[in-house]
Amino acid sequence: QVHLVESGGGLVQAGGSLRLSCATSGLPFSSYTMGWFRQTPGKAREFVATISWGGGSTYYADSVKGRFTISRDNVRNTVYLQMNSLKPEDTAVYYCATHPSLDANIRSPSLYRYWGQGTQVTVSS
Numbered sequence: 033q034v035h036l037v038e039s040g041g042g043l044v045q046a047g048g049s050l051r052l053s054c055a056t057s058g059l060p061f062s063s064y065t066m067g068w069f070r071q072t073p074g075k076a077r078e079f080v081a082t083i084s085w086g087g088g089s090t091y092y093a094d095s096v097k098g099r100f101t102i103s104r105d106n107v108r109n110t111v112y113l114q115m116n117s118l119k120p121e122d123t124a125v126y127y128c129a130t131h132p133s134l135d136a137n138i139r140s141p142s143l144y145r146y147w148g149q150g151t152q153v154t155v156s157s
Contacts (some may be wrong), residue, residue: 041151
C-alpha cells in the first residue's frame with residue numbers, strides 16, 4: 033500500500049523559511065517523479081514544483097522560482113521542499129504527489145495518482 037506523509041508545515045512570518053518533507057512507502061520511489069502542489073480554500077490545487085526520479089531535472093511555478101527548492105533523497109524515500117523568502121500569498125495546504133513517469137515536467141494535478149494528506153503552511157504579514 034502506498035503512503036505519502038507530509039510534515040514540516042507551520043506558521044511563519046513573511047520573509048521566513050520552512051522545509052517540508054514527504055516520506056513515502058510502498059512504491060518504487062527512485063523510479064517516480066515527485067511533485068509538490070498547494071491549495072487554498074475555494075481554489076483549485078496548483079502546481080508548485082516537481083523533480084525527476086534521479087533529481088537531475090526540476091521544474092517550478094513562476095510564483096516560487098528562485099525562492100523554493102525541491103530535492104529528494106532516494107535512500108530515505110523522501111522528497112523535500114525548501115521554502116525561503118515566504119510571502120503571505122504562499123499560505124496554503126501543501127501536498128506531495130507521485131507520478132510514474134520519467135518526464136518530470138508534469139504540472140497537472142489530475143495526472144498524479146498518489147497523494148499525501150497535506151500540511152498547512154501559514155505566512156503572516
